[in-house]
Structures are given as C-alpha cells and as structure tokens.
Amino acid sequence: MPARLLALLLACVLPVATLADKRPTLNVYTHPSFASEWGPGPAVKTAFEAHCNCTLNYVVLDSGGDILQRLRLEGEHSKADVVLGLDTGTMEAARQTGLLASHDIPLQGLALPVDWSDDLFVPYDWGYFAFVYDTEQLPQPPASFEDLLAAPEDLKIIIQDPRTSTPGLGLLLWMRHIYGDQAAEKWAQLNKRILATTKSWSDGYFSLFMNGEAPMILSYSTSPAYHMAIDKTDRYQAAAFREGHYLQVEVAARVRSSGQPELGRTFLQFILTRDFQRHIPLKNVMYPVIELGEELPEVFSRLIKPTETRYFEPATVAEHRRAWLDEWLDAMTR
Amino acid sequence: MPESIRSSTPRHPDAPFSNPGWQLWPGLLLASLLLILAGGGLGALFWQAELPRVAVLWENRYLRNVLSFTLWQATLSVALSLLLALPVARALARQPCFPGRSLLLRLMELSLVVPTIVAVSGVVGVYGRQGWLTTLVNDWAPALSWNLYGINGIVLTHVFFNAPLAARILLQTLENVPQPQWRIASQLGLSSGWVWRALEWPALRPVLPGIAALIFTLCFTSFAIIMTLGGGPAATTLEVAIYQSLRFDFDFGRAALLATVQLLICGSVWWLASRRGMTHALVPGRQVAEQVPRKDGSGLRGLWDRLLLLTFTLFLIAPLAAVALRGLPGLVSTLTQSGSGGRLWDATLLSLAIAIPAGASSVLAALLVLASNGSTQKGIPGQISATAAYLPLMVPPLVLGTGLFLLLRPQLGVTSEGLILVGLINSIMALPFVLQMLRGPLRGLDIASIHQADQLGILGWYRWRWLHWPRMRRPFALAMAYATGLSLGDFGVIALFGSPEEPTIPVLLYQQLGSYQMAAAAGTGLWLITVLLAVFALFNLLGRPPATAHLREPEHA
Numbered sequence: 001m002p003a004r005l006l007a008l009l010l011a012c013v014l015p016v017a018t019l020a021d022k023r024p025t026l027n028v029y030t031h032p033s034f035a036s037e038w039g040p041g042p043a044v045k046t047a048f049e050a051h052c053n054c055t056l057n058y059v060v061l062d063s064g065g066d067i068l069q070r071l072r073l074e075g076e077h078s079k080a081d082v083v084l085g086l087d088t089g090t091m092e093a094a095r096q097t098g099l100l101a102s103h104d105i106p107l108q109g110l111a112l113p114v115d116w117s118d119d120l121f122v123p124y125d126w127g128y129f130a131f132v133y134d135t136e137q138l139p140q141p142p143a144s145f146e147d148l149l150a151a152p153e154d155l156k157i158i159i160q161d162p163r164t165s166t167p168g169l170g171l172l173l174w175m176r177h178i179y180g181d182q183a184a185e186k187w188a189q190l191n192k193r194i195l196a197t198t199k200s201w202s203d204g205y206f207s208l209f210m211n212g213e214a215p216m217i218l219s220y221s222t223s224p225a226y227h228m229a230i231d232k233t234d235r236y237q238a239a240a241f242r243e244g245h246y247l248q249v250e251v252a253a254r255v256r257s258s259g260q261p262e263l264g265r266t267f268l269q270f271i272l273t274r275d276f277q278r279h280i281p282l283k284n285v286m287y288p289v290i291e292l293g294e295e296l297p298e299v300f301s302r303l304i305k306p307t308e309t310r311y312f313e314p315a316t317v318a319e320h321r322r323a324w325l326d327e328w329l330d331a332m333t334r
Numbered sequence: 335m336p337e338s339i340r341s342s343t344p345r346h347p348d349a350p351f352s353n354p355g356w357q358l359w360p361g362l363l364l365a366s367l368l369l370i371l372a373g374g375g376l377g378a379l380f381w382q383a384e385l386p387r388v389a390v391l392w393e394n395r396y397l398r399n400v401l402s403f404t405l406w407q408a409t410l411s412v413a414l415s416l417l418l419a420l421p422v423a424r425a426l427a428r429q430p431c432f433p434g435r436s437l438l439l440r441l442m443e444l445s446l447v448v449p450t451i452v453a454v455s456g457v458v459g460v461y462g463r464q465g466w467l468t469t470l471v472n473d474w475a476p477a478l479s480w481n482l483y484g485i486n487g488i489v490l491t492h493v494f495f496n497a498p499l500a501a502r503i504l505l506q507t508l509e510n511v512p513q514p515q516w517r518i519a520s521q522l523g524l525s526s527g528w529v530w531r532a533l534e535w536p537a538l539r540p541v542l543p544g545i546a547a548l549i550f551t552l553c554f555t556s557f558a559i560i561m562t563l564g565g566g567p568a569a570t571t572l573e574v575a576i577y578q579s580l581r582f583d584f585d586f587g588r589a590a591l592l593a594t595v596q597l598l599i600c601g602s603v604w605w606l607a608s609r610r611g612m613t614h615a616l617v618p619g620r621q622v623a624e625q626v627p628r629k630d631g632s633g634l635r636g637l638w639d640r641l642l643l644l645t646f647t648l649f650l651i652a653p654l655a656a657v658a659l660r661g662l663p664g665l666v667s668t669l670t671q672s673g674s675g676g677r678l679w680d681a682t683l684l685s686l687a688i689a690i691p692a693g694a695s696s697v698l699a700a701l702l703v704l705a706s707n708g709s710t711q712k713g714i715p716g717q718i719s720a721t722a723a724y725l726p727l728m729v730p731p732l733v734l735g736t737g738l739f740l741l742l743r744p745q746l747g748v749t750s751e752g753l754i755l756v757g758l759i760n761s762i763m764a765l766p767f768v769l770q771m772l773r774g775p776l777r778g779l780d781i782a783s784i785h786q787a788d789q790l791g792i793l794g795w796y797r798w799r800w801l802h803w804p805r806m807r808r809p810f811a812l813a814m815a816y817a818t819g820l821s822l823g824d825f826g827v828i829a830l831f832g833s834p835e836e837p838t839i840p841v842l843l844y845q846q847l848g849s850y851q852m853a854a855a856a857g858t859g860l861w862l863i864t865v866l867l868a869v870f871a872l873f874n875l876l877g878r879p880p881a882t883a884h885l886r887e888p889e890h891a
Contacts, residue, residue, distance in 0.1 A: 031848075032841075037677070038849035062829045065581050072584065073739045093584070156463075161561060163578040191566065195463070195483055199561040199574075202847035207455040207562055210852050211660075212464040226850045285850060322583065329396050333568045 025055045026263050029067045031085040033284065035060045040279035047275040054263055063200075064166060064250075068094050075099065076257050081264045084124065084252035084271075088311075089169050091121050091251055092318035101256040103268050110272075110289050113247055113309040121251035122268045124276070125286035128245035128306055129170040130221035130238040131157065138215035141239035145178060148241075149189045156195035156214040158204045162325060165200050166248070167218050172328055173317060174246035177310040183324075187331040221245060221304050226285045228299040237304075244308025250286065361706025364699055365722035368762065372725040375737025376590055376597070382740055383587035390588070391595065397575065401595070404571040407485060407560070408553040411492035415549050416542070418497040422646050423504035424534060425639035428526075432643055436874075439505075441650045442498035443812070443870045444863070446767075447819035448654075449840055450558045451847075452859040456653030457491050457563075458482070459660065467652070487563030492556065496549045498650060499767075503545055504538055506809060507774055511537045526635055541774055543607035548770055551600045551727045572596045576730050586736075593733045600728040604721060657859055664857025678842070678858065682865060685822050685838040688757045689869075693818030696761035697810065699723075700768040704776050724766045731763075731826050756828050760821035767820065771813040775806055804879070811877025815870045822866060839865065 035041035035058040045056045061067050064085045071078055071094065078099065086094050094100060102119040110116055116123055131148075133141045138155070142148040148157070160168030175190075176183045195214045198204035209217040221238045228234055252271055254264040270276055277288040278295050288296070391397055426435065445453070460467050461482045471480050482490070511533055519529050557573045564570070572592055579589035668674045703723050726734075825840040837845055839862045846855035 032845045033848035036837075036845035036849055038846070038851055066829075069581060069584075069736075073736065161567065163567075163574070163582055164561070194566055196562060197564075197566045199558050202844065203451060203454070203558060203562050206847050206852055206855060207451060207458055208462070211455065211458050211462060213458060213462050223850070230850070283849075326396075329567055332566050333396065333399060 023054050024260055024263060025057050026052075026081050026260060026267060027057050027059055027079050028082045028084050028267070029059050029061060029070060029080040030083075031063050031067065032060055034058075034085055038283065040276075040283040043279045043283070044276055048267065048270055051270075052263065052266060056267075064090050068097075071099055071255070072097055078255055078257055080255045081258040081260055082252055082254055082267055085250065086121070086253070087166060087248055087250045088314050089166060089173070089248070089317055089321075091118075091253075092314040094253070095120055095314075096318070099256055101254040101258070101261065101264075103254060103265060105265070105269055105272070107272075111287070111291050112249065112289060114249075114311055116249070118251075121253050122271055123249045123251050123289045124271045125280045125284055125289060126247060126249040127286040128221040128247060128304075128309075129167055129174055130219065130223075130241070130245055130304065131216045132209075132219040132223045132236055132238050133216045134209075134212070135235055135237055137212065141216065141237075143240065144242035145175070145186070146243075148193060149186065151193060153192070155193060155216070157193050158196050158198065158208050158214045158217040159194055160201055160204055160218055161197045161199060162328060165198075167201055167220070168197075169321075170246050170248055171218050172324060173312055174310055176324055177246060177312060178243045184327050184331040187328055188334065191332055220248075220285065221306070222281075222285050222287065222300075225281065225297065225299045225303055228302065229282055229297055240304040240306065242307070244310045245304075245306040246310040250284075359706070361702035361704070364702055365706070368722040368725050371738070371762075372597075372722075372729045372734065374741055375729060375734040376593055378737035378740040379586045379590035379593075379733065383585070383590065386585075386587035386591045388591065391591070397592075399568070400570045400572055400575050403569060404554055405599070407488050407492075407556075407569075407571075408550050410485070411489050411496065411553040412546050412549045414489060415493050415497040415500050416546060418493060418646070419500035419504055419545075420538070421642055422497070422501040423508060423538075424526075424530070425642050426501070426505050427508040427534075429636065429639050429643065432640065434647065435643075438643065438647050438650070439502070440867060440870050440874070441647065441654070442502045443815060443819070444654070444866055445498040445650055446495055447816065447823045447866055448863060449823045449825060449843070449859070451843075452657055452862065453494065453653060454491065454559060454562050455660070455856075455859070456655075456657040457487070457494060459656030460652045461487070461490060465656075483563055483565040484569070485564075487565075488556075488560055488569065491559045491563060492549075492553045494649070494653065495559075496552060500545045500549060501646075502812075503541060503770055503774075506771070506812070507537055507541050508534060510775060541770075544770055544773070547600075547603045547607035547724075548727075548766060550603050551724070551766075554600055555596065555727065555730065573730055577732055580732055580736055589733060589736075593730055596730070597725075597728050600724075601721065604724050604728075608721070654863065657856075657863060661856040661858075661860025664853035664855070665860050666857070668854055668857045668861075674854070678839075678861060681837050681839045681842045682861075684836050685840075685865070688753060688760065688838065689818045689821035692757040692760040692821040693764065693814050693816075695758070696764040696768050696817035696821075697772070697813050699761065699765055700772050700813065701776075703765070703769065704773060723769055726763045727766050731759075735827075756824075757821070759827045760824050761817065763824070763827065764817035764820045767816050768813040771809050771816065772806070775809040776802065807879055808877040811873045815873035818869055818873070819866050822869065823862065 030041065033039050041058055045058070048054075048056050059080070061070055064087055067083050067085050068090050071080065071083060074080070076099070083094070083100075100120050103122055104119075105122060107116055107118070107122070110123065112123060112126055131141070142151055142155075148155075159171055160166075162168040162172040175186060179186045196204065196208055198208070201219065204217055205219065208214060216239070219238070224234075224237050227236045252268060254261065254268060258264050272290060274290070274292065274295070277290050277292060280286055280288040281292070281297050281300060287300070391401070426432070426438075429435070432438075448456075459465055461480070462468060463482070465482070468480055468482070471478055480486075515533055519533055524532065554571070555573045556571055557577070560569055560571050561574065572595065576589050576592045576596070579585040579592065668678055700723070823840060825844060828838060828841055829844070839858065843855055843858040843862065846852075846858060
C-alpha cells in the first residue's frame with residue numbers, strides 16, 4: 001500500500017524527465033489522425049527536423065476539442081509551444097482563452113475558398129463536409145438537401161452528434177447556413193432519414209457504414225480520395241449537393257507561454273511550405289492550403305467541386321453554437 | 335483475511351501480518367484515498383465554476399428526458415440480463431459435462447472486456463439492417479420487422495455485455511455450494527424446482543443485489559453504445575450530457591451537477607444492494623473432492639439445459655464471429671507485412687506491460703478492501719470501504735480526470751510517467767468487478783473452520799496461505815483475468831492522459847480508425863480479442879489446483 005501511494009505520488013509530482021538531447025524541443029499538441037503512423041505527422045517531423053536543429057515532439061490528445069480543453073486546463077503552465085488540430089468550429093473558443101500568440105506571418109495567396117487573414121491561426125488544411133455514399137447500394141444519390149429530405153422512406157443516413165463530433169457540428173452549421181431560422185423544421189424532417197447519430201466519425205464509419213448499415217454517411221468531400229488512391233476502389237463517392245457544402249479549415253497556432261516563440265513561428269511558417277503540405281492530401285485526406293500543382297494526387301481531380309461554399313465566421317459560430325445546439329436537440333427530441 | 339480475530343485468542347506474534355490492524359488499515363486507507371480522489375475530482379469542478387442552479391434538473395425538458403431515459407434503459411437492461419443469466423448459470427451448474435463448456439465460459443468472460451467499438455461492430459454484423467440474422471428473420475418472418483436502432487439495440491448490446499458477467503458470477507456462487515448438500519439433494523431425488531428453493535436460491539440471493547447494482551451502474555453510465563445504436567439524441571444518458579458540458583460547453587458547474595446526480599442515483603442503488611445483504615457470508619462449506627451427479631440435470635430438463643446453453647453460446651459467439659470474419663483479411667495482411675506486424679507486436683507488449691501490473695494491483699487492492707470490510711462489519715469504516723470501491727464506476731472518468739487535472743495542474747506530465755498513472759487508474763476502474771468475484775469466496779469459509787483456526791493460532795499470513803488460498807485460487811485467477819482484460823481493452827483512460835508515442839492495442843485501433851485504415855482496424859480488433867482470450871485461458875490454467883492423485887477435478891470454471 002505505501003508503495004502504491006508512493007508510486008502514485010511519484011507519477012504525479014516527478015517533473016517530466018528532460019531529454020538529454022541538447023537541441024531544443026518543440027512540443028506540438030495535436031490529435032491522433034495527424035500524429036499517427038498513417039497521418040502526416042511522422043513525415044512532417046522528419047522534414048522539419050532536417051532544417052530546424054530541434055526535436056519536434058507530438059503530444060497526442062483525443063480530438064481537437066481535447067486540445068482546447070487541455071490548453072484551458074493547463075493555462076499559463078502549458079507545455080505546448082504550438083497547437084495543431086483546432087478548426088473553424090473551435091478556434092474562436094481558443095482565441096477567447098487569451099492563451100495564444102499572434103503569428104505575424106503574411107497569409108496572402110492561400111489556396112482557400114475563403115479569404116483568410118487571421119492574426120492567431122495559420123490554416124494547414126481544409127475540406128468540405130459531404131455525404132459519402134456507397135455506389136453499390138445507392139446508384140442515384142440525392143443531389144441536394146431538398147432531395148434528401150424528400151427521399152423515399154428506406155433511404156437512411158448516418159450522422160455524427162454535434163455535441164461530440166466535429167463533422168456533427170459541421171452538419172448543424174451547414175443546415176443552419178442554408179435554412180436559417182427554418183433549420184429546426186428541416187431537422188425534424190431529416191430525423192426520419194437518420195439511422196444513427198454516433199459519438200464520433202470513427203464509430204459511424206467503422207461500425208455502421210462499412211458494415212453496409214446505411215448507404216450514406218456524413219463525412220468529407222475528400223474521403224473518396226483515400227478510397228480511390230489507397231484502397232483502389234471507386235465504390236465510395238461523395239454526393240454533391242446543389243445548396244453548396246460547408247467548409248472546415250483546420251488550423252495551428254502558437255501558445256503565448258511558450259519558451260520558444262521563434263521556433264514556434266518557424267514551424268508555423270513551415271506549415272505553409274510544400275514540405276509540409278505535400279503530405280496533406282493523402283495522409284490527412286484534406287485539401288492543402290497552397291497550390292501543389294503537379295504534386296496534388298490525381299484522384300483529387302475526381303472529387304466533387306461544390307458550387308457554393310457555406311461558411312460562418314468563427315466568431316458567429318462561437319456566439320450562437322449553444323443556442324443552435326439547443327434548437328437542434330429540441331427538434332430531434334420533440 | 336476478513337474474519338475478525340476473537341479477543342480470547344492467544345496471540346502468536348510470529349505469524350506475519352497477524353496484527354488485526356493489518357486487516358483494517360490498508361484497506362481503509364485505500365478506500366479513503368478513493369473517496370478523496372472522487373471527492374477531489376468533483377470538488378475541483380465545483381470550485382472552478384460558479385454554482386449551477388439545481389432547479390435546471392427538473393425545469394429543463396431535455397435534462398428531464400435524459401434522466402428518465404437513462405433510468406429506463408438501465409433498469410430494463412438489468413432485468414433482462416438477470417433473467418437470462420439465472421437460467422444459464424443454473425443450466426451450467428447442472429451440466430458439468432456439457433461439450434464446449436469451457437469454451438462457453440471463456441466466451442462469457444470475454445464479452446465484458448471487449449472494447450465497445452469492436453463489440454458494437456460485431457452486434458451490427460449480426461442484428462443490424464444488413465446483419466445475417468436480420469436477413470434470415472426478414473426472409474422467414476418478415477412480420478417481425480426487427481429494428482436494431484433504438485432501445486432494442488441498446489438493451490440487446492447491454493445484455494450481450496452484462497448477462498455473461500452475471501451468469502459467470504452466479505455460476506461461481508453455485509459451484510461454491512458445498513458438495514454434501516448437492517449429494518443430499520441428489521439422494522432425495524429433488525426435482526429442479528425443489529433444488530432451486532432449497533439450495534440454489536438461498537445461495538444466489540446474497541449475491542444478486544450486488545450483481546444487479548453492478549450491471550445497473552454499467553448501463554447507467556453507458557456512452558458509446560447508446561450513441562451508436564440509440565438512433566439519435568432522444569436516446570441520451572447522463573454520461574453523454576456530462577461529456578457535452580465538459581468538452582464542448584466548458585460548463586464545469588453543470589458537469590459537476592450532473593455528475594453529482596449520477597453519483598447519487600448509482601450510490602443509492604449500491605447502498606440498497608449492500609443493505610440487502612451483499613456482505614452476508616455465503617453458505618459456508620468445506621470442499622469435498624468428488625463430484626456429485628445432478629439427478630435434476632437429466633432427462634427432459636437436461637435436454638432443455640443443453641438447448642439453452644447452445645442458444646446462449648450462439649448469442650455470444652455470433653457477434654465475435656462477425657468480428658473475426660471481418661478482421662481476418664486485415665489481420666493477415668498486417669501480420670505478413672514486416673513493419674506493421676512488428677508494430678502490432680510492440681503494441682501488444684506495451685498493453686500487457688500496463689495491464690498485468692494493473693490487474694495485480696487491482697486484485698491486491700480488492701483483498702485489502704474486503705479485509706477491512708470484514709474486520710469492521712457494521713461500523714462506519716466498513717461502510718466507507720464497502721462503498722468507496724464502487725466509486726470508480728459512478729464518477730465519469732472525464733470528470734475525475736478533469737478534476738484531478740485542475741488539482742495537479744502544473745505537475746502532471748504527459749510523457750511516459752503517464753503510463754504508470756494509466757495503469758493505476760485502470761486498476762481502480764477494475765476494482766468493482768474484482769470485488770464482486772472475490773467477495774463471495776472469501777466470505778465462504780465456515781464458522782467451524784474459523785474457530786478451529788483461531789484456536790490453533792493460524793493467523794495472518796498462515797491463515798491466508800492455508801485456509802483461504804486453496805479455495806481462493808480459482809476466483810483469484812478469474813478476478814486477475816478480468817482486471818487484466820479490462821485494462822487491456824481500455825481506451826478511455828489512456829486517451830484522457832494523452833496517448834504515448836508508442837500505442838497500446840486499443841490506441842492503435844483508434845489511430846487506424848482515424849486514418850481510414852478500416853481493414854487494418856478490423857484486424858487489430860480481432861487481434862485484441864485473440865489476446866484477451868489468451869489472457870483468460872492462461873489465467874484459467876493458472877487457477878487450476880495442482881494435480882493431486884485423489885483429487886479428480888470436473889471440468890470446472
């Protein structure tokens with residue numbers, strides 16, 4: 001028992017063992033899809049370390065929400081130098097913590113569908129939310145939200161919960177952007193189409209969609225790129241909706257309390273170079289934020305091209321998120 | 335070592351750990367530590383936030399719905415799990431020679447520790463819209479119009495997880511009924527109804543409230559199952575609402591309020607259960623080697639038993655088979671590729687390195703808690719240690735983690751020291767299960783043996799070694815297997831503390847899921863199940879008494 005207590009105490013109190021390495025370490029808080037073996041993380045680390053004379057260290061937290069949460073909890077004592085993996089849904093909340101520092105990097109000429117001139121956040125990739133469908137089960141997907149709402153009874157979709165998942169929140173904002181104050185009504189209609197509202201994208205994609213439970217799932221317009229390029233199958237495609245698609249931009253920022261502001265800034269600059277961006281298309285399965293030209297994989301030319309970009313300013317999202325969520329809950333549980 | 339030492343007993347100072355203090359204090363200290371952890375975690379949230387309005391609980395329609403739905407699905411799941419577990423446990427006890435019995439037992443052990451996402455994928459593969467059973471039902475009995483999504487799926491999956499656990503503990507209880515009693519029942523030719531009234535019910539009654547409370551708490555705090563199969567936000571548990579408040583709204587006050595409600599409800603269920611005799615000793619008994627033939631297990635009854643067990647086996651094996659079928663191609667290609675096979679192996683080693691110590695410390699902690707429980711019986715310290723051990727089930731890990739983070743803020747590292755913490759928290763989370771497995775057998779020693787031991791001065795370590803250990807061996811191994819298995823399959827805790835660069839098996843699984851590696855993920859899921867099965871088989875082997883010439887062991891649990 002005393003040994004157990006001691007172990008607990010040691011584990012809690014012992015300062016983190018510092019690396020014997022003399023080179024400075026840049027701590028980046030990120031999420032698993034970036035840092036994992038299959039994500040862009042390892043390749044980015046190699047590329048950055050080749051120039052920076054430093055060690056790039058990923059601290060992997062469960063999701064973008066967790067990164068923000070951890071940052072809040074740690075406050076001024078955070079070990080993070082850079083956070084990477086917040087998005088347009090969470091960045092305003094992150095800004096309001098006052099824990100982030102401005103980047104002073106010119107952001108002109110980015111390959112984004114919207115103008116980007118944020119002083120805190122550097123975008124590192126972007127994509128559209130879309131419904132991915134199984135062409136074998138559903139040869140003729142709905143071509144708009146209106147079609148989806150009017151689809152026959154047996155067309156079922158899988159979505160994610162906006163309370164727990166980024167794409168889930170994306171769909172909420174998408175509907176809101178299209179329908180405004182009528183969104184609640186449309187949600188009540190959509191409810192008849194919904195087979196499951198899962199906690200995370202993975203739960204829905206792995207347990208339900210890949211088991212053939214429903215022919216459509218809320219995902220990204222870029223998802224088919226992975227299936228086409230890596231899985232070598234054209235079976236899964238994104239349905240283009242006439243009303244346009246909602247934009248998600250993933251961002252990185254420097255942490256104000258960081259002891260290495262210059263190194264952090266160098267990393268943020270590195271994000272906007274080819275050495276970083278070339279790993280985005282197939283490893284993060286999103287669009288790069290600069291023109292890659294020839295280096296953009298061929299499958300990306302076969303993706304849907306939304307006619308209209310649906311997008312709320314992050315400040316607007318932060319202001320209304322709670323009210324819109326409550327409205328959604330009300331519509332779905334009535 | 336739970337029994338109090340009579341004051342008239344001559345003290346033998348040379349027996350290690352024979353001081354009564356050894357029974358009481360370590361367990362009590364542990365229990366207090368748990369109380370402080372839970373209280374501290376929750377308290378830190380309240381302290382950080384302004385106090386929420388309690389009235390929101392009944393004024394807000396959504397929260398009212400959440401609360402009533404949570405209660406409803408948990409109660410239904412408990413009832414159905416027990417309704418299935420009771421006949422299965424009785425049939426298993428009646429049929430010690432049922433072919434494939436030991437496979438069925440391993441399956442029963444496995445079902446609780448399979449990670450949710452893997453199990454749900456298996457359940458969907460069988461009962462989902464495209465599941466093979468659904469297809470069969472639709473062909474043969476279309477009028478049934480079975481639909482997995484909604485309360486059906488939630489309860490079905492909860493039963494899949496919990497009925498085997500309940501049946502496993504009930505079976506262990508039945509097997510501890512002394513053989514002479516079975517022999518008398520057999521000689522009298524008692525029918526199964528009479529055996530139930532005279533032997534089985536009296537033996538099972540004391541453990542049922544505890545099992546019910548355990549399942550209730552597990553279902554009450556269920557999260558991913560509810561969200562994946564519930565169909566929509568109309569099916570939401572308090573745990574989901576807590577997660578939302580903490581993670582998305584940063585509303586610490588509301589999270590703490592909801593967590594308190596959860597704690598109060600589950601806490602009162604446990605309190606009720608403990609008043610209903612959870613701490614009663616089981617029917618005392620001494621082990622007699624020979625196996626008594628069960629007359630009530632033959633004929634038509636025997637046929638019925640076999641049918642029931644076969645159906646139950648299919649119920650458990652079908653989703654796992656779906657997982658295996660789906661995962662096999664991915665696993666084969668992972669294992670045959672040089673890089674990825676090594677990665678899986680590393681993950682397995684790391685998982686075991688966390689899970690086995692976690693399992694061992696969980697079992698040790700359970701023994702200490704039980705000892706202090708027994709030595710104080712009715713006093714307040716006993717009550718504290720009886721309840722505190724179940725706290726880890728009732729306080730959402732996210733609340734606990736966030737609260738502790740607020741308390742320890744500047745010191746908490748996210749590097750490999752975190753792994754020790756993960757192991758410790760895993761062992762604490764397994765404590766409630768381990769307690770259920772060890773309580774009965776530890777209390778099962780008859781008064782006569784205890785008196786004799788007291789008079790002979792067999793105390794402390796020696797009492798443990800010579801009186802308890804021989805009968806504890808098997809429950810001990812089972813408890814160890816469960817605790818290790820729970821830690822092996824854990825994703826929540828390790829994700830909370832920031833996953834290490836080297837992933838454990840579940841972390842690897844989630845990494846693959848997040849990177850579109852669906853086939854590889856299915857393979858990893860299958861691998862995880864294989865490792866879990868191996869762990870259960872190994873501990874079962876270790877739990878067998880050493881072969882002695884005159885001891886012929888039946889095919890036992």
